Amino acid sequence: MPELPEVETVRRGLAPFMEGRTIRKLTLNRPDLRFPLPKDFSARIEGRKVVRMSRRAKYLVIMLEGELSVIAHLGMSGSFRIETMAEAVGDFHHPRSKDAAHDHVIFQMADEQGGEARIIYNDPRRFGFMDLAETGALDLYPSFSALGPEPTGNSLSADYLAERFRSKKSPIKSVLLDQRVIAGLGNIYVCEALHRSGIGPERLANSLVTPTGRAARGLEDLTGAIRQVIAEAIEAGGSTLRDHIQTDGSLGYFQHRFRVYDREGEACVTPGCGGTVSRIVQSGRSTFHCPACQK
DNA sequence: AAGTGAACCTGAAGGC
DNA sequence: TGCCTTCAGGTTCACT
Numbered sequence: 001m002p003e004l005p006e007v008e009t010v011r012r013g014l015a016p017f018m019e020g021r022t023i024r025k026l027t028l029n030r031p032d033l034r035f036p037l038p039k040d041f042s043a044r045i046e047g048r049k050v051v052r053m054s055r056r057a058k059y060l061v062i063m064l065e066g067e068l069s070v071i072a073h074l075g076m077s078g079s080f081r082i083e084t085m086a087e088a089v090g091d092f093h094h095p096r097s098k099d100a101a102h103d104h105v106i107f108q109m110a111d112e113q114g115g116e117a118r119i120i121y122n123d124p125r126r127f128g129f130m131d132l133a134e135t136g137a138l139d140l141y142p143s144f145s146a147l148g149p150e151p152t153g154n155s156l157s158a159d160y161l162a163e164r165f166r167s168k169k170s171p172i173k174s175v176l177l178d179q180r181v182i183a184g185l186g187n188i189y190v191c192e193a194l195h196r197s198g199i200g201p202e203r204l205a206n207s208l209v210t211p212t213g214r215a216a217r218g219l220e221d222l223t224g225a226i227r228q229v230i231a232e233a234i235e236a237g238g239s240t241l242r243d244h245i246q247t248d249g250s251l252g253y254f255q256h257r258f259r260v261y262d263r264e265g266e267a268c269v270t271p272g273c274g275g276t277v278s279r280i281v282q283s284g285r286s287t288f289h290c291p292a293c294q295k
Numbered sequence: 296a297a298g299t300g301a302a303c304c305t306g307a308a309g310g311c
Numbered sequence: 312t313g314c315c316t317t318c319a320g321g322t323t324c325a326c327t
Binding site for chain 3: 003034074075077179238239261
């Protein structure tokens with residue numbers, strides 16, 4: 001499920017239950033997710049205190065004492081939930097799978113007063129993974145080393161995108177999904193950002209760059225739309241798809257603000273547009289857009 | 296070199 | 312009801 005806003009929401013939800021607390025016990029209910037879990041995973045992290053919860057693109061980073069970090073990716077269907085001794089207190093992004101059969105990894109946390117909480121990783125499809133890396137060398141971690149800038153940071157600019165788009169003659173939709181260009185966007189937020197900036201998903205990326213390599217008209221709008229949609233989604237607690245009611249009533253309501261994603265056949269919400277949202281397939285994935293106002 | 300498609304895996308939803 | 316097909320928020324690897 002998770003694109004950047006969802007992972008950031010998970011990070012914020014877990015932080016109060018992990019930061020400053022000690023991993024008392026790590027339970028592995030199977031030896032692998034998408035990849036084998038780290039060798040001696042439990043032995044290497046049990047007894048260590050969590051220094052800080054961080055995030056890079058769609059990866060969660062749990063920084064531990066002793067310069068060791070757990071890197072976690074939620075794949076398509078991964079989620080964390082928190083249980084205290086008393087009751088479940090939160091369900092962080094997780095639309096499906098209440099099914100304990102897919103509880104694969106359990107962190108048992110202890111605070112200084114002896115309070116306990118269980119942080120449970122559930123992932124039916126097992127496209128997620130966990131790994132260990134030295135905290136000081138995270139930038140060299142294979143999945144991190146080639147990542148582009150975060151859409152929330154200062155390094156994302158129209159000029160930067162112009163430089164990256166210049167040589168790309170593939171559809172803008174595919175280029176925005178490339179984590180080496182921008183890190184953290186996924187299918188939903190790419191569709192939404194393109195709609196907000198009035199750019200058709202099939203337009204070639206290099207058409208947004210002038211012959212001299214400058215940002216063409218529209219690229220500035222796209223840059224702003226990316227920043228805006230990501231910021232709004234984080235503020236809304238991400239998006240929760242195909243879910244019933246949020247039991248805790250608090251997390252993930254950005255799906256109500258989708259303008260095109262999963263709205264095939266519905267009227268375009270752009271003022272005065274009058275178009276109809278359409279679904280096409282690009283590189284094997286659904287793209288939702290309005291052919292009337294996205295050019 | 297770059298771009299597309301298949302593969303990884305399970306479950307939900309829709310068609311007949 | 313049951314069976315079959317399609318689809319799902321991601322990433323990587325193997326092909327043109």
